[in-house]
Amino acid sequence: MHYDQEKGSVFEALGSSEAGLSFEEAEKRLLEFGNNELEEEEQISVMKLFLVQFKSILILILIAAALVSAVLGELVDAVVIMFTVFLAGVLGFFQEYRAEKAIELLKSLTAPEALVIRDGHDQKIPSRTLVPGDLILLQAGDRIPADARLVEAFNLRVDEAALTGESLPVLKNTGALPLETPEVDRTNMVYTGTAVTYGRGKALVTATGMSTAFGSLAKLLGTIERSRTPLQESLDRFGRWIGAATLVVVSFVAVLGILSGFPLFDMFLWGVALAVAAIPEALPAVVAVGLGLGVRRMVKRNALVRKLPSVETLGATNVICSDKTGTLTQNKMTVERVYVNGQKLKVTGSGYEPSGEFFGGGGSAPVSGDEPHLRRLLLAGALCNDADLVKNEGSWEIKGDPTEAALVVAAAKVGLRKGELEKKYPRVEEIPFSSESKRMTTLNSTPNSVSNFTSDSVSRSTPYLTSNSVSNSVSTSTSIPNSNEATSISSDSSSGAGESGRLVAYSKGAPEVILDSCTKTFFEGVERPLTPELRQEILDIVGDMGDQALRVIAVAYRGLEEEIPLEEVESEMVFVGLMGMRDPPREEAKAAIRTCASAGIKTVMITGDHKVTASAVARELGIFSEGDLALTGTELDRIEDNEFEDMVEQVLVYARVYPTHKLRVVEAFKKKGYVVAMTGDGVNDAPALKAADMGIAMGITGTDVSKEAASMILTDDNFASIVSAVEEGRNIFKNIKNFITYGLTTHLGEVLIVLAAVLGWQILPLIAVQILWINLITDGLPPMALSVEPPDRGLMRQKPRNVEEGLITRREITAGVGIGVLIAVQALLVLIWALESGFSLEKLQTLIFTLLVLSEMFNAFNWRSDRYSVFALGLFTNKPLIYAIGITLILQLLVIYTPVLQTAFRTVPLSLAEWGVILPLASTTLISMELMKFLRSRRYK
Known part of the structure; x- marks a missing residue:
């Protein structure tokens, strides 16, 4: 990268010169190195992205079940299953459609044009045609078009935050650096995509395209595989478990049936019915919708999730x-400490809002903004300054360097507005900041004074300086007024410029540099000699501020009456004070x-x-x-x-x-x-x-x-929004886990009652379309309502879940199996009662069908929380669940009492007496779970 070489060696190594490359040489190098562009990695096609959504084990099992149903002539079942699968895939597809665009956006950040010297002439060319060895010109506002080694730098500052994370613009220089210098500290290099905020310079291109720092990032991004989320892994494990369990149960029933003498085809049909009962075909869609609802809630909490399965990862x-x-x-430099007139002051207020107060005496005694020493310090900091503070649509913004802006804001807190100050004390000349001098000095007229000192008296040896900048090379013949006598200054005068004389020099910079130029200090209204003891005391305070991670700026002034050379202005100055600033947490x-x-x-x-x-x-x-x-x-x-x-x-x-x-x-x-x-x-x-x-x-x-x-x-x-997102993520996973456990009880109850009825009485208690209906309505609206359940109290005092546990832990399995067995026992009791009462097969199936729906509605209340009673939570605090249960019951009534649906679902009307049997029986699902929660809470007290 040539950062460790002197400028002359860099020109030689890159085969270039002060006149730049010739057009012929540039064309040859363009063929050799290629365009200065980032390569695009192969993009996934829209069709492939859509098909990827159907790779999970659970989805594949559902597709297989739909195909089997279609072959057996159960077209309604097949259509419903495939619609559910398609819905889940579409939801995932639209969430991930814009996921892999990073390389294209890296490409868009590169500069479209570059100012380059070729054959000794300045000209603009497309940045994609830059080659190593090109000599580029850099000015404030430019975006760097390629990685380059600086050969000229005049107060050049570059914002590298997007590349390195450095919060402040970096001051650049041209000197060679040690070979072991880390990339972030190579101040003689500029990098693609960063921006010049101040000054100007020239640089030799050292790398283009994929060889740049941005190119390295592009390569790095391209090699990184995005890991699967814990939820994706858990759903796949759950799908494999369900698939294996279904295969075992179906095989067991089929073998037993065949050994018992049942026809092979009938056993196959029963096996398919059991498969439909065991597989939660609505689960993928319900999980997707649950995650989608979580995404909407997180948006309200200032967190936008781009991939649905990532929602619960925060949990x-x-x-x-x-x-x-x-x-x-806050990413806003703010003055927090001030040392002036022997006092340490604290400054309130944050950011760029020009409001706040100054406190002394350990931070308890307010200091007036009219205090002459404080006012002089702040005035000097504001005048020796190129930044500005502006109000834009109700909010305060800065123009210029953040460090300088902090001084402008501090002055504004006592009513010293930079714009007004510059009119009252106009700048007539300056000695700009440089990495060598580590300070900046301005010369300002005092009120009612007239100065014939002009910028024309300063030598300008370089062509790209603006009217507000001068070279450090100055004419020794230049003279300005001076006064070396100690001066006693009243508070009245210090409320203005504060110094006598036609011109005042204000200087700010590194404390050790400013102190070395001072012979006096402004203390108790008088300019006193700066003794070695006082100098050390000030340096100790600088050290204390540094230990508090403050960036310390020292300020000095000098009143000028007699003519002196400009290079002597930054000597025999009067120390005013220190200002410590930082980007506050x-x-x-x-x-x-x-x-x-x-x-x-x-x-x-x-x-x-x-x-x-x-x-x-x-x-x-x-x-x-x-x-x-x-x-x-x-x-x-x-x-x-x-x-x-x-x-x-x-x-x-x-x-x-x-x-x-x-x-x-x-x-x-x-x-x-x-x-x-x-x-x-x-x-x-x-x-x-x-x-x-x-x-x-x-x-x-x-x-x-x-x-x-x-x-x-x-x-x-805001980092604080992450905490809200973490809580939401934990709650989303809790809700997903709860409604999956809720669904598990449904499917387990269905499997057990079908298994018991087939083996014990050779009766199919539910037909396939009824099983599918139960799955759709009980796995549909209620789980969606459960997904909006608010967080349990104390959720953020729990430790993060172990991702190895999966969706369902032993605790949920125990509770889910217990409720599932209870539901099966309820159905078995209804089966025995119906057989003893001599009911028809359609009546028996309608009773069991309705019982299972009712039981699952009671069960939905159980899984609002696996820890707390529904009555402790408030029975009606989750209104969507009340609506979901109400709609489900209405749909079930339509299936039972509407002739068209009676034909489709093979149901018959139920009497009030029959409702009187199944309704209390179904309620035991809620009662038993409430008892379990009560006993568990007593045990943990």
Whole structure:
């Protein structure tokens, strides 16, 4: 990448020059290296994507059952089963239609045109025709068209947040760097897809297309297989279990029947009936609809899920790997601490809203915005500044560097508006910030003064500077006014510019640099000598602020009356104070992390920021504590995979990392058996988002690439919304598990009564169409209503579920089998009563048919919660369930009393006396389950 070479060597290595490549050479290289474009991976066809929806074991069993029904002439059964299967497939297809677009979006982020020097002339060319060795020109607002080595950089700052996660624009330079410099710290390189926010420069293209950093991400994304969700695995296991159990039961009945002398064809028909009874043909559609309803609820809680099966994955998540900037923090630099006039002040307010107060005395004593020392510090910070604060549609936004913007906002909190200040104290010249000087200085006129000092008196040796920028190369003949005498300044004067003289120099920058230029300090209204003791005291305060992860800016001034050379302006200055700022953590994120901890979820910070800053923020958020480890990307590179897997559970902060590091962390946790969620917003997060069990992208600040690679998108970019999503995910799985267990009781009861009737009395108690009807209406509306059941109290105090347990645990199997056996016993009692009463076969089948429907309606109340009584929850708190049961009962009455449906379902009307027998009998389903819950609650008290 040539970052470790001097500029001259880079030109030689790339076969280029200050005049750029010739057109002929560029054409040759284009043939050799190819277009500067990202390759598209082979896209899955729409038809293939649709067919993939029918791969699960349960779906295949249902298709086989439909084919058998069609062969046997049961066309109604076959049509209904296939319609259910088709509905489930369509729902899944539409959810996943836009799932694999990450590479196309990576491609769209590249710049369409580039300003390049060829044959010594500047010209714009399509960025896809750039080749290694091209000399490109970069200016503020440009998107970098290819990876390149800088050969000129004038105050060049590049926003690399989308690639590296760095929260602030990176100041670039041209000096050679050590070979071991990590990619995120290569300040003499620029990368495809990042953007120039300030300054200008020239760079030699070192890589294009798939060889760029973006290209590496594209390759990485293409090689990552999205893992199946725990729900998909659980449904497949459940389907295999159902399939095996069905085969065993059908075979058992068929063999017994044949040995008992029944005709082979009759036994085959009974076997098909049992298969229909055992297979929950409505389950795929009900699960899909249940997940879909969960998706709708999650949208209201600021979480948008892109793949239905991913909805419940959050419920099993036990590790969340989160980006810092904008996710755990506000992504808004804010001044939080001030040191002025020997006092340490706290500043309230957050973000870019210009409201807040200053407090001293440990944060309890308010400080007036008219306090002269504070006012002078804030005024200097606002004038020596290129950022601005604007109000746009009711919200405050910044223009320019976030660090400078923080100073502008702090000044606005005491009524010092930058626009008004610049009119009152116009800037006449400046010495811009550079990586070498680590400071910026402006020269401003004081009110009622007239200065003939113009920017023309400053040497301009480079052609691309704007009117507000000057080169660090200045003429020694330039003179400006100066005053070296100590001055006592009243509070009245300090409410304005604060210094006597026709011009004032304001300077801000690194504390050690500013202090080295100061000979005095402004203290108690007087400019006093800056003693070594006071200098050390200030440096100690700088260190304290740094330990709190604050970015510290020092501010100084100098009143000018006599003419002096411009390069001497930044000397003999007066120290005013310090301002400590940072990107503050979201308050709601702190509460969210505490909730995650109580829910058994480990939170890990993965960021591109520096280790000290990341650790301090993590400590404040409650992620990091004594004994936990923090690693940088460079340190991680030195650790072998097996060693890292042993220590990954102790590392809670990763700093200065790159995409491969994030991916490695996610994969290490997955190998340890964790269900991993990864949050992120940048292109750099995309590989890890795709590899994680649950990739969570930011909806506001997130790139399109990260959104397409993720399984879920937070529409408010708030980590706290993840907690809501986790709770919703847990509740969704709880509801799915409950309505599957509810359905299990139905099918088990049907199988047992059919088995008992066939073996004991050689009677088929239900015909196939009745069995299918029971399955459709009891597995249809009630489970959908159960899927909107609100979370149980204490749900977020439970540990994450073990994904190895599957959908149905021993506890659910015990309860489900018990209720299923009870339903079968109810039906058996009705069978015996009907036979003893001499009822016709149609009457007997109608009674059992209706009993099973009624029993399942009572059973639906049981599975609102597997822990709490329906009466404790409130009988009518789930109104959709009341409606579902009401509609189901009305449909059942129509089947029994409508002539057309009587013919289709072979039913006969029931008398009030017969209803009086089956209704109380069916109610025992609810009564017995309530008794079980009561006894369990007493045992755990």
